[in-house]
Amino acid sequence: MALAGKKILLGVCGSIAAYKAALLIRLLVKQGADVKVIMTASAHDFITPLTLATLSKNPVLTNFSKDETGQWNNHVELGLWADVMVIAPASANTLAKMATGLCDNLLLATYLSARCPVLFAPAMDLDMWLHPATQSNLKKLSTFGNQLIEPTHGELASGLVGTGRMAEPEQIVEAIENFFKPGKLAGKKALVTAGPTYEAIDPVRFIGNHSTGKMGYALAVELVRQGADVTLVSGPTHLAAPAGVSLVKVTSADEMFQASQKHFSHSDIAIFSAAVADYRPAHKADQKIKKGDSTLNIELVKTYDIAAELGKQKKASQVTVGFALETENEKINAHSKLKSKNFDLIVLNSLNDSGAGFAHDTNKITLLTATTTQEFSLKSKTEVAADIVTAIIELIHA
Ligand SMILES: Cc1cc2nc3c(=O)[nH]c(=O)nc-3n(C[C@H](O)[C@H](O)[C@H](O)COP(=O)(O)O)c2cc1C
Structure with a gap:
């Protein structure tokens, strides 16, 4: 029975x-x-x-x-x-x-x-x-x-x-x-980063981006479905916490780095799907900046490259996955990112494909490892998440 x-x-x-x-x-x-x-x-x-x-x-x-x-x-x-x-x-x-x-x-x-x-x-x-x-x-x-x-x-x-x-x-x-039935990732711990980061200019303004977090949240849901114990480190989104996921809410790239670092070392799988700001204002003004001259210069400094930093700490038993959103030389650029960030798998989406990338409910991806390339048709983000998690399961069992 x-x-x-x-x-x-x-x-x-x-x-x-x-x-x-x-x-x-x-x-x-x-x-x-x-x-x-x-x-x-x-x-x-x-x-x-x-x-x-x-x-x-x-x-x-x-x-x-x-x-x-x-x-x-x-x-x-x-x-x-x-x-x-x-x-x-x-x-x-x-x-x-x-x-x-x-x-x-x-x-x-x-x-x-x-x-x-x-x-x-x-x-x-x-x-x-x-x-x-x-x-x-x-x-x-x-x-x-x-x-x-x-x-x-x-x-x-x-x-x-x-x-x-x-x-x-x-x-x-x-x-x-x-x-x-026990999922194929039962007993595995997974870390997923999702959404944008907001880098404060002053108490009311920030530098952000159009990421909605949908892809990362869909991945968290699929990992739970496969039995993994999932921590989702999320920048600001309008999405509800998926059932069974432990959600850590952050705002800035720095906060995302701190939270991801805390969970990375004991994760078997890490998926870096967040759209993290590359630069942040060097100083956050204490008060709202008043309208003044016709130009305003804001000095920007580099944020931590979360995936690259954690890639350096990666153990052989861990599987890490990154995303590349490219507009030209897509596969070449994705391959060099795979190498430089020490990823096992990279999810390439091209802004040249309609229905792919930010704010869509669909995505069209290519999955690249050091030795393989798998192209997929335009699918819902839920289906795309299932394809990515299947590839992760294959890597774990390889
Ligand atoms: C004969 C008949 C068959 C119906 N079949 C369906 C159905 O298959 N699916 C559906 O969503 N609504 C169907 N409806 C409409 C629902 O019964 C109606 O929307 C109802 O308010 C649903 O209430 P509930 O969601 O609280 O159960 C049907 C109505 C009738 C009269």
Whole structure:
């Protein structure tokens, strides 16, 4: 029994696919899992709580309190109880609320307070699935570290044919089983730097750059998925801390260097994806600089080259990965960076490729080692992160 003793919290939303929740619960219980079910109010229109309670052998919860007694259904306890929360079917409505942090029912309150990983299997009509709002919500959920169980292509309840059918219960069980298998990086410690750095000119101004941190955060999520213990040293971004990652927030290149150095020596893997300023103002003015002459000179001094400095301390057992964003002589420049910074792997993206680099949700990369070159097509940053982590796993096992 692949799921013996595993505690699974199943969230069921209002979708025609809710009937498949009954089959899913049966399969999970057969595999030895302990299953508790939370239904949204809308889900009651599609399948009865009696069916799901009978199959799960546990009472089904929907409301914050039990009507007759006023007794509280404790969403925090439910979240702490679960080894994993699975939302299947996940409606477009619930996905939107999850992405924005809305909390107007028991399922959402439990989702927000759950410390366990979350898997979700959307079900909806093809146009709802393709709508930019849904697609943008999916991207946001992936930055939270929530794992999508892809819907399949086929005939939908509306009669239309396309993508949007919830994955079959057997596929969902397989995803849950895979989730519990130890990742290929179990027991490994990883350090990831991400985002920009801000170098203060005065109390209100800084020199920064356009990095959003998306690539580094996606890498942290993928490393956690593969079982690594991840420290993410991040410059200022608008991104939420991914689940299971220990986040160290920094502002300047100097702070990023200090934080990275602290974690580097006991890391098995270090990925330097941050866009660190090369120069900082030599002096930070104590007071806001007043508008004066037509020109203002700010003396700049070099910051620490974090990857190069830590590259000097690198042990043979460590795998280090750097990024090169190039505009010309891409491969030659990336190779010389690989050497000079003592990287094992360098991720090259060219500003000549549309959809690659800063602020995009996509990236087109080439992975270079001292002896190999692997080119990839334009992909989402989540998929790119998976390709990079696969290459790291290959290097570790080489
Ligand atoms: C017959 C019928 C089928 C529906 N199927 C879906 C569906 O598959 N996916 C979806 O996102 N919404 C579907 N809806 C709309 C949801 O039920 C509706 O958005 C509801 O508010 C979802 O609530 P919940 O997210 O709290 O469960 C359907 C509605 C009806 C009437």
